[in-house]
Amino acid sequence: MGKLRSELGPFFRHFVPQWRWMALGTLMGLITVVAGVGLLSLSGWFISATAVAGLNAATANAFNFFYPSIGVRLFAFSRTAARYGERIFSHDATFRILKELRVWFYGHLEPLTPGPLARFRSGDILNRIVADIDALDNLYLRTLSPGIIALCLSGIFFMFLRLFDPMMAGTTLAFLAAAGVGVPMLAGNAGAKTGRRLAAQSATLRTRIVEGIQGMPELLVFGAHRRHLEAVKQEHRALIRSQLRMSHIRGISAGMITLLSGAAMLSVLWIGADRVGRGTLDGPELALAVLGVLAAFEAVMPLPTAFQYLGRTREAGRRLLEIVNTAPEVIFPGHSAARPDGADVTFDAVSFGYTPQGPPVLDRVRLHIPAGQRVALLGETGAGKSTLANLLVRFHDPDAGEIRLGGADIRCLSESDLRGQVVMVSQQAHMFNASLRDNLLIARSDAPEADIRSALASARLLGFAEGLPEGLDTWIGEAGKRLSGGQARRLAVARAILRDAPVWVLDEPTEGLDTITEQALMTELLEVSAGRTVLMITHRPVGLHRMDRVLVLEGGKIRERR
Numbered sequence: 001m002g003k004l005r006s007e008l009g010p011f012f013r014h015f016v017p018q019w020r021w022m023a024l025g026t027l028m029g030l031i032t033v034v035a036g037v038g039l040l041s042l043s044g045w046f047i048s049a050t051a052v053a054g055l056n057a058a059t060a061n062a063f064n065f066f067y068p069s070i071g072v073r074l075f076a077f078s079r080t081a082a083r084y085g086e087r088i089f090s091h092d093a094t095f096r097i098l099k100e101l102r103v104w105f106y107g108h109l110e111p112l113t114p115g116p117l118a119r120f121r122s123g124d125i126l127n128r129i130v131a132d133i134d135a136l137d138n139l140y141l142r143t144l145s146p147g148i149i150a151l152c153l154s155g156i157f158f159m160f161l162r163l164f165d166p167m168m169a170g171t172t173l174a175f176l177a178a179a180g181v182g183v184p185m186l187a188g189n190a191g192a193k194t195g196r197r198l199a200a201q202s203a204t205l206r207t208r209i210v211e212g213i214q215g216m217p218e219l220l221v222f223g224a225h226r227r228h229l230e231a232v233k234q235e236h237r238a239l240i241r242s243q244l245r246m247s248h249i250r251g252i253s254a255g256m257i258t259l260l261s262g263a264a265m266l267s268v269l270w271i272g273a274d275r276v277g278r279g280t281l282d283g284p285e286l287a288l289a290v291l292g293v294l295a296a297f298e299a300v301m302p303l304p305t306a307f308q309y310l311g312r313t314r315e316a317g318r319r320l321l322e323i324v325n326t327a328p329e330v331i332f333p334g335h336s337a338a339r340p341d342g343a344d345v346t347f348d349a350v351s352f353g354y355t356p357q358g359p360p361v362l363d364r365v366r367l368h369i370p371a372g373q374r375v376a377l378l379g380e381t382g383a384g385k386s387t388l389a390n391l392l393v394r395f396h397d398p399d400a401g402e403i404r405l406g407g408a409d410i411r412c413l414s415e416s417d418l419r420g421q422v423v424m425v426s427q428q429a430h431m432f433n434a435s436l437r438d439n440l441l442i443a444r445s446d447a448p449e450a451d452i453r454s455a456l457a458s459a460r461l462l463g464f465a466e467g468l469p470e471g472l473d474t475w476i477g478e479a480g481k482r483l484s485g486g487q488a489r490r491l492a493v494a495r496a497i498l499r500d501a502p503v504w505v506l507d508e509p510t511e512g513l514d515t516i517t518e519q520a521l522m523t524e525l526l527e528v529s530a531g532r533t534v535l536m537i538t539h540r541p542v543g544l545h546r547m548d549r550v551l552v553l554e555g556g557k558i559r560e561r562r
């Protein structure tokens, strides 16, 4: 129970704001089953009473057909209306809760980027935010609400039957308890392991499929697509085996409920027949009780499946909490505790390593870039240049030392203040599956057309953009696939230009460009970056002579190039 609470408890907090819709949905569900019981028992009583009354001309004339037939119509109508209302309110509540949960989960994902999130595969994260959150609908829609409905209905029906005969009422309650508590517990136990497996297996399958689609060109070129397909098939087979087992459990528990409802009817019929024989109950009342019992079992019918899938829901909850409970590497203060005075950048004895065991990537790095100075940073591949850039935008924090911007420790700056000061063009700048214009507007959503065009012109991309079929509104495809590598790079540079921040970090901005475009872009970059503080990581000699300083990162330390 304690484990259940720790696995699912954190999610219930998000249920509270929706309690009105949830209560309304549950109330409607209760009215539906009560009306079902009323409809069937009253109809049974009405038909039998009419038949009995018809046996004798005197009673036939005195029999009131009017009120019972109104009652039947009323129950039929209210059942239909309440069922409709129940679907609307309970689903509305569920979707609102899922929306809340998704936003909450996304809020926890953001600070984990890129550090701790790198441990997870993107398909897996997608699965958590979509399928695992969807699986939580089981909690209210299939467990909590039907559970409350079944409990209330059992109580109401017990009190009602007691009016006719306590023994019939007690027997029915015992059968309802067996069907509403016993069978769900059995189903819950039987489905717990498989349910957990089911959640894990569908996550693995989805992840593999997403990875297969992302890596399709590689798989095809290296002829590994058949092997990949075979792995997908195997995972699919395992998933089907689990689903089959869950279907068996579902079938068996539905059969058990049907059996119990039949046994309950027979028992009530048995007891009732005895009462009719003794004259304490009349025939139509017996029909009322027996058919009422049949209808009452509708309330417990959904419970075994809900409990059977609780294992899957718990696994989904565990997978979500695994991310939610991961501590972010970097925490920004809500408000800046200091204001940068200028745009000079200082690395003060900064050390950093990705793992505590290995040698540090940066070892007590000292670097001061005065405001407005442009610095090139060279170094062998793997030397730690991108790491240094990532520290400046706080993708990670140093293990030791301090990074200052305008004299202020960047850890004192709020996220928006830091982002407003430092812009980075990373090596793998992501292009969104949107128009070229939208890809630029993520840098400055209110940028006027003139600024967008000027940024594109500076990045040597305006001619190309204007030549596209729909100009700047042309869709650039998934991850910018409809752009060449060099065009995507220039678009990333155009973004930085549009952002207009005082400090620029450019991680190999001219990588993938031909020499002429590279030289033109460098010239333009040096022009538009005039007056800004620039840290440019590069492997290429182009434009180095026009930088204020050229530094080399080697063995975790920085030295001036001679």
Ligand SMILES: Nc1ncnc2c1ncn2[C@@H]1O[C@H](COP(=O)(O)OP(=O)(O)OP(=O)(O)O)[C@@H](O)[C@H]1O
Residues within 6 Å of the ligand: 118, 354, 361, 379, 380, 381, 382, 383, 384, 385, 386, 387, 388
């Ligand atoms: N997220 C990470 N987790 C663990 N190690 C990492 C991570 N990112 C980089 N490294 C390691 O840190 C070291 C420095 O990497 P970094 O990307 O900073 O080098 P770089 O100088 O920018 O290389 P390149 O010129 O090839 O881009 C490398 O040994 C790399 O394997």
